[in-house]
Amino acid sequence: MGAQLRAIRGRIRSTKSIAKITKAQELIASSRIIKAQQRMQAAGPYAREITRAVSALISHHPTVNHPLLTEKADGNRAAILLLTSDSGFCGGFNANVLRESEALVAKLREEGKEPVAYIAGRKGADWYRFRDRPTEELWSGFSAQPAYVNAEEVGHTLVEAFRTPAEEGGVDEIHVVFTEFVSMMTQRPQVIRLLPLEIEEETEEAAEEAAAASGASDDSGPLPEYEFEPSPEAVLDALLPGYVQSRLWNLMLQSAASELAARRRAMKSATDNANDLIEVLTRQANQARQAEITQEISEIVGGADALAESNAGSE
């Protein structure tokens, strides 16, 4: 009996230290998530301005063409960029991204395209390595707190790959699998096509405004008719990679916030479960302790009885 009590107490101790660790992880994630959300907001003005500029340029110079905008006709190599986390303890965050990416890979294969994997985050890289799948490029070390230079690096690599012809190891389109930060409680894995750029999407807002002011001539539209310095082509050439990076930056920030939210939730439920377990184990320990005491008493009483009986017999 004593052995059982000791075993239960040992389990209580270890469960308590697990709860301490998960609680700490939860608190760390909650404090970082606020910072991540602030960074998402801080990135807003730049993203808005650059989107506006691209929309203005393209709507006023519809004849301008750029390799990043044009669909490659016979494209058969498609890059997918996975935004996964570096560390675990974040529930289904990576599993969801990887599941979404597998669906995308299957879809691309069906269309006769060969998927090429670019992976950010150690977990995604491990997943690919474990399955012996080839990867084109790996990045890690910034998943929860990305810096703009990371977005620059990834964006640069992807744009370069897109500009290289497929025969020389380039790609014809680029998809990104990331986790959309809907709210503190909801994060959704999403797939978007980064390149070639889809213009409808980015001019959505402008189109709405233009629709509101319909009937008037083009000049009174919401977007100012910029003069481009030095020339529309040169500006577009510089602007589009910046725009791609800015979008990528936004996706990275969203993924980071989602990762932290997922971690906070996973760690909160782990802490709750550990506390429940401690309660159950404490009850069991009390029961075991009482059973032990009861047994000891009955042993003593039984012993005393036996002694009294033997004494009575001898007299």
Added chain:
Amino acid sequence: MAAKLQVELVSPERRLWAGEAEMVIAKTPEGEVGVMARHAPVFGTLVDGSVVRLKGVEDGDLYAAVYGGFFSVAENRVSILAEAAELGGEIDIEEAKTALERALASNDEDEVAKIEAQRAKARLRAAGHEA
């Protein structure tokens, strides 16, 4: 007193500065552009490692070192979108000096070193030190 420009200096990571200025001077690959109120809409690229001057800000002039990016002018609003930027007051002069020396010391035809040197010079100029 002429009308003022609403100026916004933003980098992808944060908004560095926002406020009013009388004149904005930026450097494009074709030369310097000065923008005052009621300027026609312009969109241009900024030279990597140049200084943007904001004149007639509340407390004098404001200088910022920018490392690539764009600026847009429309309806008395100027947005400076720098891929990275530092305000003159935030620059560590000693560090900029050592960065410049390091870049000049490498002294080859390396593109990276050239840009580094240009950036360091821009930082010093923005901080009010002539390189």
